[in-house]
Amino acid sequence: MDWQASADANGLIELRVLCRGGLDAADVRRLVKAGELTRLARGWACLGTPTDAEHRHRLTTLAMLSSHGGRAVASYHSALVMLGIPTYGADLDTVRLNRRTAGPTRSRRGLSLGRFVDPELVVGDHVHPAVAVVQVGTDVGPLSALVAADGALHRRLVTPDELHQAIEKMSRVPGVARIGKVLERADGRHASPGETRTSEILVQMGLVATPQFRIEAPGFTALGDLVLREERVVIEFDGLIKYGRSSDLVDHFGDLLHPGEVVTREKRREDRIRDLDWVVVRVTWAELADPVALRAKIEEAVRRGRRYQDLRAAAGA
Numbered sequence: 001m002d003w004q005a006s007a008d009a010n011g012l013i014e015l016r017v018l019c020r021g022g023l024d025a026a027d028v029r030r031l032v033k034a035g036e037l038t039r040l041a042r043g044w045a046c047l048g049t050p051t052d053a054e055h056r057h058r059l060t061t062l063a064m065l066s067s068h069g070g071r072a073v074a075s076y077h078s079a080l081v082m083l084g085i086p087t088y089g090a091d092l093d094t095v096r097l098n099r100r101t102a103g104p105t106r107s108r109r110g111l112s113l114g115r116f117v118d119p120e121l122v123v124g125d126h127v128h129p130a131v132a133v134v135q136v137g138t139d140v141g142p143l144s145a146l147v148a149a150d151g152a153l154h155r156r157l158v159t160p161d162e163l164h165q166a167i168e169k170m171s172r173v174p175g176v177a178r179i180g181k182v183l184e185r186a187d188g189r190h191a192s193p194g195e196t197r198t199s200e201i202l203v204q205m206g207l208v209a210t211p212q213f214r215i216e217a218p219g220f221t222a223l224g225d226l227v228l229r230e231e232r233v234v235i236e237f238d239g240l241i242k243y244g245r246s247s248d249l250v251d252h253f254g255d256l257l258h259p260g261e262v263v264t265r266e267k268r269r270e271d272r273i274r275d276l277d278w279v280v281v282r283v284t285w286a287e288l289a290d291p292v293a294l295r296a297k298i299e300e301a302v303r304r305g306r307r308y309q310d311l312r313a314a315a316g317a
Contacts, residue, residue, distance in 0.1 A: 079132035088147040130166035137179035153188030194237040
């Protein structure tokens with residue numbers, strides 16, 4: 001049997017199809033051990049190995065949608081993953097679906113089937129991205145909704161009006177009012193979950209930051225992730241994505257850049273920004289886990305920025 005031919009366009013295979021083709025449980029275990037198959041959920045597997053948790057969740061969601069034969073749609077974080085919208089704090093081990101028609105809710109390991117969802121809130125095989133943003137907020141928390149909202153706005157998958165409409169349509173769901181207040185700060189200029197989380201810490205500090213602020217000088221232009229303009233402080237979120245995907249970056253001539261070149265160029269860029277009398281602060285994922293220490297680091301940067309401004313004022317006097 002050419003068992004690989006049983007896979008669909010997404011590489012999904014229903015295990016009972018393999019059994020009908022002559023493979024038994026021992027054959028499946030052998031293929032899984034060899035890395036040729038990965039079990040996703042009850043009765044389903046995929047070719048090879050998913051690249052990461054999001055990829056695995058997306059495949060599992062597609063498998064569960066197929067199992068329900070068009071009677072359910074992806075929702076909550078499962079809809080976000082299908083749309084390529086970032087999630088924060090979501091349980092990617094569990095697929096979330098909602099019914100297209102009336103029926104009981106059901107939960108089992110790896111799957112939660114929710115109640116009927118209004119067709120007006122559905123787009124194709126998933127809820128509208130704005131609805132998924134609000135759902136995640138009620139399930140995981142306001143910060144998760146804000147991360148998703150910023151990601152969806154950044155990718156132009158939703159508009160501020162659509163987020164507002166989703167809040168209104170779901171107003172009877174417990175916790176939605178609180179989510180609505182947080183989403184008033186949603187900003188598509190935030191290019192990553194790390195930037196969104198850093199921005200929230202700045203809000204709690206009473207500081208006003210401009211995302212993707214342009215810093216210019218003769219022959220030089222740079223965008224700062226988050227800039228405290230009045231304080232002359234640039235805050236850069238230094239996540240793994242910036243360098244982890246650096247091989248995808250190209251220079252002005254269209255040539256791929258080596259990761260080492262990206263790091264070197266980033267250092268030169270940062271040095272040039274400092275030469276223009278800006279204080280530069282780098283924030284990492286580890287520092288986001290310790291907001292008290294991060295707050296102290298930012299406060300010190302603000303003090304340095306003010307000292308620089310005082311020195312410039314004195315020099316010009």
